[in-house]
Amino acid sequence: MSGSPIAGNSPSVEPIKIQNSVSSQCENGDFLWRVTGASQIGSAHVRSGLPNQDAIAWSANEEGGSASVYLAVADGHGGNKHFRSGVGSQIAVKTLMDEFSNFLQNCALQISMSSVKRQAEERLPHQIVKGWRSKVNEHLRDNPFVEAEWEQLASKQGASVRKLIEASPMLAYGSTILGVLITPSFILYIQLGDGDILCVSGTGEVSVPLPVDERLMGNETTSLCDQDAWAQFRTRLTPLSDASPEMILISTDGYSNSFPADDADFFKIGSDYHCMANEHGLDYIEEHLPDFLADTSARGSGDDITLGLIKRRSRTGMDALSRRIDRMAKTDDLKKVETAVEKLETHIHEAGADQLDETKRLIKAQAISFHRKANVALALAAISLISIIAICSLVMASSRESTITRAIPTR
Template identity: 40%
Template sequence: MLHHLFHRLLSPIRRVATTMCGEGSGDKPEEAAAGPAPTPEAPPGTPWQAIVASVAGASHQRVGLPNQDAIASQTTRQEGIVLCASDGHGSARYFRSEIGSRLAIEVGLAKIRTFIDRSEEEDDERERWARLLEHEARDRLPREIVLAWREAVMAHAAANPRPADATAAANPADDPPPESAPEPASPTEEPGEVPIDAYGATFLAVAVCPRFILYLQLGDGEIVTLEQDVADFALPRDPRLLANETTSLCGQDAWREFRVRLDLFRSNRPDLVLIATDGYSNSFATDQDFLQVPGDLWTALRREGPAYLERNLAEWLTESSNLGSGDDASVGLLFRMPCEPHLLEAEGSGTKEEVSP
């Protein structure tokens, strides 16, 4: 039953890979996924591109709740790009979490761009610069993101007080409080006040610039890299994130809960980086099934070009969410095209073939 469900979840992307590789009817998706030979790394100076999509889950649509996810990308100076995603917790206690996720994206993009700008002020000694950059990434940047988010949340709460008779709409998929979230507001709280935890949300980000790539994560969701057709999780799993438990921006000392990875570009860069909120990744029963997706998307990018994914990604997310978790689903991709769209080196030859879209 579960295997059949995965076939259906993967089918929108897998059908593309099967058709483009010309390997039959799609009855053997594992073989179709093999695709062409590994792609050479994009030439230096090739710009990074981003594609993002976010859809409201079926469970939210049925009761008229908004999409709690937010996702966006932004370019930086000197060929850099930042991609951020956030998943609002969505249950009754977190009744403004769709706003919290949007604010997380706004402050995350701004603070990470500032971090990249600071990184350009290189110390004369490279090793010293690398140590300082690592410290900034692991300590200063998470603090700045959390502080800026809390300030933005408090400003929004002050400008939009809660009416005395307001009641929060309950989420049918009511999730337990995030593990690191503060205790609910005390009964003596004034009716017009809105507690910070009402805006609770997760945070995921990837920043790429010519000299390094940075991965940040607080809470659930996934960041996956694809390099030479091998997909892997960019960050270690947090063993505390079981079922619906998650760390959160509204938690006490939330900056301490960030998982951070900083890679200086001394060797190969990934071909593609994927960010997904848990509404998408939870639509797959195993990590192995989920890890097939980046390779399929990369094949589609190389064969059909970015515009094809931009047109279809939201539809694929909707199908996966409807058949799987029923939750809001968001996916963001960062990639560098090794060649012009519709041109791909033919497997087993040194020539390029044109592929019709």
């Protein structure tokens, strides 16, 4: 692969995170959404010296008073004639993030959900393909094909392939694209090519939001570089409600190909990640995800693997916690603070692991507030509470019977 300002060659590709440098979160209606992910080079690519040709991008955006969550994943094809597909996948996720933003602006002008649905099914795919091709042309203008690339291509596929690429340079950048957009009103799923989107309910049941594409046979896939790419997208728009998924996972096909042909084996990762998030919190998944993916690739497909996760939780529990901490802030009576601490301990025991980090963040902010008021006793009480929470989280993790007996299922 030729040098490129956005092509990655490291074992773990740096995600294009539009807002935060780590996982992002936003409050959306009655829910707090958090999104994270990782992209890991495949073990076969490590052995052959190829770069990671997957890409991932996400954003949790609360600007403009309308909270939205974007997640995009892409898989560059990696075949000989797709020798810039690692660049193509990076362009793909950036394009989808841009077009999600444009789509939301257009949604504000629509008068009904049916018109939004029509925009998602008819206009959005055209705009994604148009945006991707425009960015590819821009990259090619700044980084023309070089003789070394043509020589490598000729050595693998013969000199005649050069004419094919010169006639249709998009082939060199071929990539899939998958994405999820969450707004206060709806969830939009969109996909072109192989890869998987899984939805997990609050009880851990796993489902697939999009129909199977019968054209995806063996190693064949639809692609952004196809002439009629816009017509090959699959989309689904559903209203946001309490019945919406509690977790959504998007992965490239390197993950599902690491499992036997039976979909049930692969689908189990959905319930396992959901259980892990509830047991240990999303921070734990975020920390260990690159290792999970690397291990899965080594034991399975050997391909690059990328996984993005969106997790929601109700604001109800955290709102109650925030009110208690606010009451602590309004008193200088240490005895009342101690009483509040006891109530908070009860709440912590009842809370899921994914609430503990937010709990610590809120109380740490209050400790700083106390310190600024020169109330050392209350500041120390708040700091002590953070320690209590940490201990409680360890007790919770060890006392509950975990359904996860290994890091994450691989095969």
